[in-house]
Amino acid sequence: MMSTEQELRAFGRLISAISGGHVMSREEAFDAYRQVILNLQPELQQGAFLSAHFMRKPSIEELSGAWDAIDTYDTAKVTAKIDGPVCDIVGTGSDPLKTLNCSSPAALIVAACGLPVAKKGARLVTGVSGASDIFESLGVDLDAPLACAERSLNEAGICYLPGEAFLQSGWARLIASMRFTTAFNILGPLTRPCGENNCTVIGAYAPEVSDTMIRILLEVGIESALSPYGMVDGKDPKEGIDEFSPCGPTRVVELRDGKIEEYHLTPEDFGVKPCRFEAIASGMSARENADSVLEVLEGNYDSSAADFFCMNASAALYCAGVAGDYRQGTAMAREALATGKASRKLEELIEYQGSAASTSVCS
CATH class of the missing domain: 1.20.970.10 (Transferase, Pyrimidine Nucleoside Phosphorylase; Chain C)
Incomplete structure (x- = not known):
């Protein structure tokens, strides 16, 4: 009215x-x-x-x-009936350098390490593929009811929450009609469709955006959060990625116990050998990027892509207090890959949120 x-x-x-x-x-x-x-x-x-x-x-x-x-x-909710931390891993998009989708496989690895993940995402903002494009290519039904996601979170320890599903009429109407930048571009990645989500890793497309987002998360009551802006050796620092970088230093803004601090990390801090950017660069299509994710999940553990995913999974484990530091988190992530637990976590996700879920598991 x-x-x-x-x-x-x-x-x-x-x-x-x-x-x-x-x-x-x-x-x-x-x-x-x-x-x-x-x-x-x-x-x-x-x-x-x-x-x-x-x-x-x-x-x-x-x-x-x-x-x-x-x-x-404007935010539909799912409920986590879980004791302890519930994590989210997401990026803003709009970063100058385009990589393989990282937060999606990182979420699967984190869940395989025993940390529940309510991962949100959307279709591509810039580049080739967003989280929704990747998970759809891997078999997740983006049109499945949120009840399926809620059950997946509570029974499998992971769910995928597409912005297309949990953001209601206001957001959808505005995004469809706007062709200019607004506060929604900053706030979108900060939405909380799982009210029990109390820790998050949220990559930023520019260093100052990390500062802004972390300060907002402090104001709205998130207990712990990390916002990385990754850089690539040999490239202008203004051309970065919204992930922890295996190709150079990463600027991190951390929220913990009501306090905010800034620091820099290198791949070596994760126990990872630095790589060239080309080794983690985006493919030409969402299907190609999804196939790169599958290759890692299905056995290509000794690769730069695997290192990239494990670094970012490590950050979530550290953020939630499951790992004591980034190096320990990376070791845990590698084990989840090598034992096949991360691959099985994808199978469980599809069991609850695949095309058959709405007529069986969630009926």
């Missing part, structure tokens, strides 16, 4: 104020984004607000209020 004339004018005044430099409180931002998400303002006013707010550079308090609105009004 459209707002009253008084509400329309009030929103218009807010747009003008933001354009002039006004900074909203968290509550004010929550209400403004609520009106956008619920389509309570004309599209012209919605677009003007989103553009003005992003161009003025949103504050952490404002972005936290916007996150509150997305979480309250």
Whole structure:
């Protein structure tokens, strides 16, 4: 239902104020984004607000209020009936250098190490394939009910949550019509479709984005988080990847116990031999990238791609406190691959979220 004339004018005044430099409180931002998400303002006013707010550079308090609105009004939820940590591994996309999809196989490896993973993702943002494209190629039905994902999480220790499934009408409507950057580009990877998710590894397409996302996660109550921005030796540091890099240093912003710190890591910190970027570069199609994932899961353990996946799995294990440090986490990830546990975890995921699941397991 459209707002009253008084509400329309009030929103218009807010747009003008933001354009002039006004900074909203968290509550004010929550209400403004609520009106956008619920389509309570004309599209012209919605677009003007989103553009003005992003161009003025949103504050952490404002972005936290916007996150509150997305979480309250537009995020369908699954429930983890699990004691202990529940992790998520995701990247922002939009990174300058395009790699093999890493967070998807890393999630399978992490789950094989015994850490439950509620992994979210979406179709490609930039490049060849996003997590949804990869999991679909591997046999996951993106149209399966969220009930299937919830059961998979609770019984198999892993689920895949496509943004197409858990983000409801507001997000879908806005993303379909926008062709410009807004706060949603930052907030999308921070959504929490599993309310029990309390630790996350979230790669960033630029160093400053890591700082912003971690500060928002602190505000919204995440207990521990890591945000890597990976670099490649021999390339401009501004051209990086939204993962821990086996090709050069990685800048990490870490949230733990309410405190934020920044540091740098090298592949050697994970017990990994550095590799050339070409060894982990994206293929030409989602199917090709999915096949690269399968090759590692099915036995190609001594490869740069396997190192890449294990490094990022290690980060999740460290973030959740399952591994004491990155080197130990990498060793655990390698064992999960070598014993076939990670490959079996994919089989379990497909059992619950494959094409047959909605008519059998989740009926």
